[in-house]
Amino acid sequence: MKIYFTLDPRPDLKEPLVSEFPEIDFTFHKQLDESELADTDVLVTYGEDLNDHHIELSEQLKWIFVVSAGIEKMPAQKIAERGILVSNVRGIHKKPMAESIIAHILSLKRALPFVYKNQQNCEWNKKARLSxxxxxxxxxxxxxxxxxxxxxxxxxxxxxxxxxxxxxxxxxxxxxxxxxxxxxxxxxxxxxxxxxxxxxxxxxxxxxxxxxxxxxxxxxxxxxxxxxxxxxxxxxxxxxxxxxxxxxxxxxxxxxxxxxxxxxxxxxxxxSPHFSSHSSRYVERSLEIFKPSLKKWLSGDHDVENKMDILRGY
Amino acid sequence: MKIYFTLDPRPDLKEPLVSEFPEIDFTFHKQLDESELADTDVLVTYGEDLNDHHIELSEQLKWIFVVSAGIEKMPAQKIAERGILVSNVRGIHKKPMAESIIAHILSLKRALPFVYKNQQNCEWNKKARLSxxxxxxxxxxxxxxxxxxxxxxxxxxxxxxxxxxxxxxxxxxxxxxxxxxxxxxxxxxxxxxxxxxxxxxxxxxxxxxxxxxxxxxxxxxxxxxxxxxxxxxxxxxxxxxxxxxxxxxxxxxxxxxxxxxxxxxxxxxxxSPHFSSHSSRYVERSLEIFKPSLKKWLSGDHDVENKMDILRGY
CATH class of the missing domain: 3.40.50.720 (NAD(P)-binding Rossmann-like Domain)
Structure with a gap:
């Protein structure tokens, strides 16, 4: 069985995965290489690199694990026609994203942009409305x-x-x-x-x-x-x-x-440049979701965590 | 009995106070006027406007209500000698200050200074380390x-x-x-x-x-x-x-x-310019602490909320 990653985790994350599943043929690339698709069974991707043609090439593909919460850039119709399972890392964005949102709210309430601006000008200025x-x-x-x-x-x-x-x-x-x-x-x-x-x-x-x-x-x-x-x-x-x-x-x-x-x-x-879900712990957390799902999958149970309805969009 | 405020609350906060205590002679000034001190019984102050001489002038003074958490700028020795009660608004800073602190932490973890800086340059840049x-x-x-x-x-x-x-x-x-x-x-x-x-x-x-x-x-x-x-x-x-x-x-x-x-x-x-406790709701909250304390005081019970040990400093 071949699992193809179109992302390349850090060695300290990749190595434990490979050794935990010795029966699997893992391939890791920084970006998608079409020639790898024909014999791929499970594809692990950020979800933005796939088109209809890729799905056609991936004749053996049964499961796409998306290391993202959004799937709207994926070739949904093709994937659905083929009955390919799609799951994602829904839960993973929860904490970093919620922290970003609270950060922005508190920053505005407590006048942090005002503090940063005055510091640039070396100006001691208390005249802000802090709420x-x-x-x-x-x-x-x-x-x-x-x-x-x-x-x-x-x-x-x-x-x-x-x-x-x-x-x-x-x-x-x-x-x-x-x-x-x-x-x-x-x-x-x-x-x-x-x-x-x-x-x-x-x-x-x-x-x-x-x-x-x-x-x-x-x-x-x-x-x-x-x-x-x-x-x-x-x-x-x-x-x-x-x-x-x-x-x-x-x-x-x-x-x-x-x-x-x-x-x-x-x-x-x-x-903000669409990065509020980013986290230095992102891939680490994705693999924490992927590993138990892969175990389940290998045991024949395809009801993995965060199964998506690709046509419905979530 | 005369209560002298060396701060001047907004009318919508001042008027309910005055009408709640019709027996009190209230005086409100934006800053301290020495000529008001001789017959003042209770002084309400931010605490930074007092010196030894003011305490000497305030012959009738029995209670200083400090609309601040810090009292280190007050003439502690003189106040202690005279046995003047000091209480403050300790609890009031709790929420705005804690919110400022969490704001700063989250802002750094979620790269808000980076977002603000790039926006100044109209630059879509995702290359930050968000933790x-x-x-x-x-x-x-x-x-x-x-x-x-x-x-x-x-x-x-x-x-x-x-x-x-x-x-x-x-x-x-x-x-x-x-x-x-x-x-x-x-x-x-x-x-x-x-x-x-x-x-x-x-x-x-x-x-x-x-x-x-x-x-x-x-x-x-x-x-x-x-x-x-x-x-x-x-x-x-x-x-x-x-x-x-x-x-x-x-x-x-x-x-x-x-x-x-x-x-x-x-x-x-x-x-940050020493203003993380500031809040648009500050004086409103101070009066919420002052009013029950004043009622207690008037009833003869001088064990008011947030009594301070002026010599110990807290």
Whole structure:
């Protein structure tokens, strides 16, 4: 059995894996080499390097392990037709991403950009408006695994959490949960609005200028899900008209965000380059998910952790 | 009875106070006016505007309510001689300060300074080393009310907390507590070292270059207590020699830190202008502490909240 990695883990991570599964023929490359695909049984990939042709070449392929949470760049139709199992590292983003989100919120509340700016100018300046996170209300749109971790941490900061999901059924670490079609009624309630939505037909352009008008003037809006939730044009209008206090974006309709795009220039936005899930512990953690899944797979049980519905998109 | 405020709360905070205590003669000034002191019974002050002469002038003074946690700038000897009660707003700093501290830690772990810098240059750059807070160990030196709140939040982030206090008795939200004279044994254990110590004879110059050599190379050191814990000269040597990963300072041996001081210029330090306890809700909260204390006082019970030992310094 051949397992082909289109990523190359550090030696201290790779070696224990190889020795734990001596029966497996492992191949590790820094990027995808088409000539390796024909006899590959299991493919381990970041998920952005695959196209229809690759799936056709991979005649023996039965399982794709995606070292990422998003799978929208994958050739979903082809994979589904072939009945190839897809699983990912969903849980892995939970902690680093939730930490990034809390970092951005606290940074704004406690005026860290102001501190950094004044330090550049060697200026002792106390004239900032420092506010507090505790006591506020947060709306988490799409409270899945990451949203739950965000909710857990926000509740530790005594924040009241409202979740919006498809069903409206109670979600973990949410004080209240509503259906996503109740969005407009919930938007005015929150000082902090966080989207963790994946990219699907339903979520594309879900938010518009009109929705931002429903938000509080002191609101912070954060998009850490997928960039097509709201168009860049709408975001620029919202920023120009100062409808809300601040926006923190990690994802964009177009990525990378072009260097000459207006969005970079506003004071009321933080432009993070879609890396808030990054972590020096990322591959280590991926392998911690992969290993037990591989054991299960080898025993004939294909019900591995984080199985995805590739057509549904999550 | 006259209560003299050397600060002037917003009307929406002042008016309810005045109407709640109709028997009191309230005077509110933006700064201290000596001519008001002779007939003042209770003084409400930020604590930095008083000297020996003011205490002598305040012949009727029985209680000083300090709208601050630090009292080291007060004429302690004179106040003690006269037996004037001093109480402060100790609890008030807890939440904003703990939020500032977690903000700084997460900002460094999740590379926010890198994000802000690249945004200034309109540069989409993912090449930062993002690390994680969860799973690390923090040493909290002086785990009082604020330290406990920091411990509580750090534990929510799955951080192991070690407290150092005078007695070594278990402190709230600390996984372990040791005596402060065991400092040198504890320093190598932690990725995060936070001093919340007040300024006393014992804490002055408690830390030196040699102590920083005991810390881990990847450690973050934070001083949010008082600046005389370690001299500016020692700090500069530590930064020059890159003994640790980063320092976050809110307090300094000399404040304000002079504009031409070397300290501003290092990449491995964050210079915060002693304002991490500031909050748009500060005076509101102070009055929430003052009002019940005043009721108690008026009823003849002088055992008010947060009574201080002015000579001991806390």
């Amino acid at each position: 507090e996170l505790n006591g506020s209300t947060a709306l988490i749109i799409g409270p899945g695994a990451i949203g739950a971790e965000i909710g857990r941490l926000l509740q530790a900061f005594e924040v009241y959490t409202i979740g919006l999901n498809r069903s409206g059924q109670p979600a973990p670490f949410m004080n209240e949960t509503y259906r996503i079609d109740e969005l407009k009624e919930q938007l005015p309630k929150a000082e902090i609005i966080i989207s963790m939505l994946p990219s699907t037909k339903e979520t594309k352009n879900l938010l518009s200028y009109e929705d931002f008008k429903l938000m509080r003037k002191d609101a912070i809006f954060m998009n850490f899900g997928r960039g097509d939730l709201v168009s860049l044009g709408e975001l620029v209008r919202v920023l120009e008209d100062e409808l809300i206090f601040h926006m923190v974006l990690d994802v964009y309709e177009v990525e990378p965000l072009p260097a000459d795009h207006k969005l970079w220039k506003f004071d009321n936005v933080t432009v | 994680e807070l969860n799973g690390s160990t923090a040493l909290i030196i002086g785990p009082g009310a604020i330290g406990a709140e920091i411990g509580r939040l750090l534990q929510a982030f799955e951080v192991y907390t070690i407290g150092l206090n005078r007695s070594g008795q278990p402190a709230p939200f600390m996984n372990e507590t040791y005596r402060i004279d065991e400092l040198k044994e504890q320093l190598p254990k932690a990725e995060i070292i936070i001093s919340m110590l007040p300024s006393t004879k014992e804490t002055k110059n408690l830390l030196s270059y040699e102590d920083f050599k005991l810390m881990r190379k990847d450690a973050i050191f934070m001083n949010f207590g008082r600046g005389d814990l370690v001299s500016l000269g020692e700090l500069v040597r530590v930064l020059e020699d890159e003994l640790i990963f980063h320092m976050v300072l809110d307090v300094y041996e000399v404040e304000p830190l002079p504009a031409d001081h070397k300290l501003w210029k290092f990449d491995n330090v964050t210079v």
